[in-house]
Amino acid sequence: MRITVIGCGYLGAVHAACMADFGHQVVGIDVDERKVADLAAAKAPFFEPGLPELLTRAMETGRLRFTTDLAEAARPAGDEQPTVHFVCVGTPQRKGEYAADTSYVDAAVTGLLPHLRPGDVVVGKSTVPVGTAARLAEQIKAVQPDVPLIWNPEFLREGHAVDDTQRPDRIVYGLPPEEELAAHGKAALDAVYAIPLDDGVPLITCDHPTAELVKTAANAFLATKISFINAMAEVCEAAGADVTALANAIGHDDRIGPKFLGAGLGFGGGCLPKDIRAFMARAGELGADQALTFLREVDDINMRRRSRMVDMTREALGGSFLGKKVAVLGAAFKPESDDIRDSPALNVAAQIKLQGAEVVVTDPAALENARRVWPELSFEDKIDVTVSGADVVLLLTEWKQYKSLDPTSLAALVRQPHVIDGRNALDPATWRAGGWTYRALGRPRA
Numbered sequence: 001m002r003i004t005v006i007g008c009g010y011l012g013a014v015h016a017a018c019m020a021d022f023g024h025q026v027v028g029i030d031v032d033e034r035k036v037a038d039l040a041a042a043k044a045p046f047f048e049p050g051l052p053e054l055l056t057r058a059m060e061t062g063r064l065r066f067t068t069d070l071a072e073a074a075r076p077a078g079d080e081q082p083t084v085h086f087v088c089v090g091t092p093q094r095k096g097e098y099a100a101d102t103s104y105v106d107a108a109v110t111g112l113l114p115h116l117r118p119g120d121v122v123v124g125k126s127t128v129p130v131g132t133a134a135r136l137a138e139q140i141k142a143v144q145p146d147v148p149l150i151w152n153p154e155f156l157r158e159g160h161a162v163d164d165t166q167r168p169d170r171i172v173y174g175l176p177p178e179e180e181l182a183a184h185g186k187a188a189l190d191a192v193y194a195i196p197l198d199d200g201v202p203l204i205t206c207d208h209p210t211a212e213l214v215k216t217a218a219n220a221f222l223a224t225k226i227s228f229i230n231a232m233a234e235v236c237e238a239a240g241a242d243v244t245a246l247a248n249a250i251g252h253d254d255r256i257g258p259k260f261l262g263a264g265l266g267f268g269g270g271c272l273p274k275d276i277r278a279f280m281a282r283a284g285e286l287g288a289d290q291a292l293t294f295l296r297e298v299d300d301i302n303m304r305r306r307s308r309m310v311d312m313t314r315e316a317l318g319g320s321f322l323g324k325k326v327a328v329l330g331a332a333f334k335p336e337s338d339d340i341r342d343s344p345a346l347n348v349a350a351q352i353k354l355q356g357a358e359v360v361v362t363d364p365a366a367l368e369n370a371r372r373v374w375p376e377l378s379f380e381d382k383i384d385v386t387v388s389g390a391d392v393v394l395l396l397t398e399w400k401q402y403k404s405l406d407p408t409s410l411a412a413l414v415r416q417p418h419v420i421d422g423r424n425a426l427d428p429a430t431w432r433a434g435g436w437t438y439r440a441l442g443r444p445r446a
């Protein structure tokens with residue numbers, strides 16, 4: 001198949017590389033010249049395990065290229081082959097509002113319109129407020145009535161993006177109401193996804209609004225699951241109970257399941273926080289705001305974990321941050337990522353700095369991004385320099401290299417051996433045996 005991928009951010013870059021790896025002829029398009037130059041040199045513009053290798057492999061086959069020129073990519077001179085156009089641009093939270101900004105999606109479709117030909121298919125992958133697909137489908141219909149729009153949400157996780165794209169849990173097609181258009185669009189996407197579909201990945205077909213909602217509902221559920229266990233952590237702290245044992249015990253129930261019950265500093269990143277807010281805003285516009293008021297609570301519980309971490313750190317320091325050094329392990333919003341968007345770790349670090357402590361942050365992958373966005377914080381590459389002379393060490397992103405630290409040798413470097421585990425990732429017994437005062441969110445003091 002001939003494919004274009006409009007928008008080469010996280011979703012688009014990975015999607016383009018994976019589709020080329022499936023054997024399709026792919027052009028990735030982005031307005032950012034630097035990103036395009038990086039990708040064209042097989043350099044991933046962000047940290048994603050497996051992506052650089054995949055880009056190199058796909059470029060070598062000649063099946064993948066990147067450009068800033070939408071017109072040329074969408075309709076190369078003399079090439080009349082039908083094309084599947086994937087819209088993969090971002091939908092960030094609007095400044096000062098909860099709602100999503102869909103202007104990039106609108107611009108991508110508007111830019112595509114003059115280049116569409118009968119036989120083409122437009123596929124939306126961006127996370128959008130429900131109702132967007134129907135609106136875009138009308139615009140396409142007015143120009144090219146034979147070109148269908150399929151809504152095909154993406155569920156990839158950063159750090160597992162290549163695997164999640166090539167072997168997804170499920171594939172969802174939101175089809176247009178017109179039978180012929182739906183059949184044409186479905187046939188084209190079946191050919192695009194022939195490899196995972198032949199592998200038995202479940203295919204769910206539905207209408208446009210359901211497909212849009214599948215994505216937002218999935219993210220809302222995941223955020224709710226994390227905030228549920230973090231609410232239990234609050235109760236555990238009050239009752240002197242241990243949320244990690246509690247999560248383990250309830251997770252054995254098949255109906256609950258053990259995943260996404262990791263209590264700690266809560267969720268951040270470019271998706272879950274903004275998606276639940278955009279979902280609430282959209283429900284409000286539809287007059288269904290009551291249905292989602294619980295998401296307000298999910299968001300509040302999540303943000304409260306960050307304040308609790310700051311308070312617990314102050315308590316460990318005897319009530320004041322003044323004259324104290326706080327060492328922070330982790331800047332990325334989660335391990336195996338250099339993404340610092342809405343990072344709980346950096347939010348906590350900045351709050352503590354604002355209250356007067358000297359704060360030094362380290363991270364194996366996210367320091368370059370963190371330095372650019374948070375110039376007021378101090379950063380260090382080396383763990384031993386970061387913790388040297390610290391009055392408290394905070395584990396805020398659970399990178400595996402932090403989980404395997406040797407507490408005994410680390411204790412020799414700090415001024416006071418206090419550790420606070422914001423991700424319930426360390427073994428309390430080992431750290432206590434290494435001479436540390438260990439505290440964690442949702443767990444009893446020793």
Ligand code: UDX
Pocket residue numbers: 154155156157158159219222226259260261262263264265266267268269270271272333334335
């Ligand atoms: C998420 C969804 O998982 C994915 O399906 C969707 O396509 C995009 O949003 P991502 O943002 O990459 O993916 O990260 P994810 O692994 O879901 O983690 C989100 C946040 O939740 C991280 O900050 C993580 O630290 C936190 N988290 C996750 C917890 O606090 N506890 C858990 O048990 C799991």
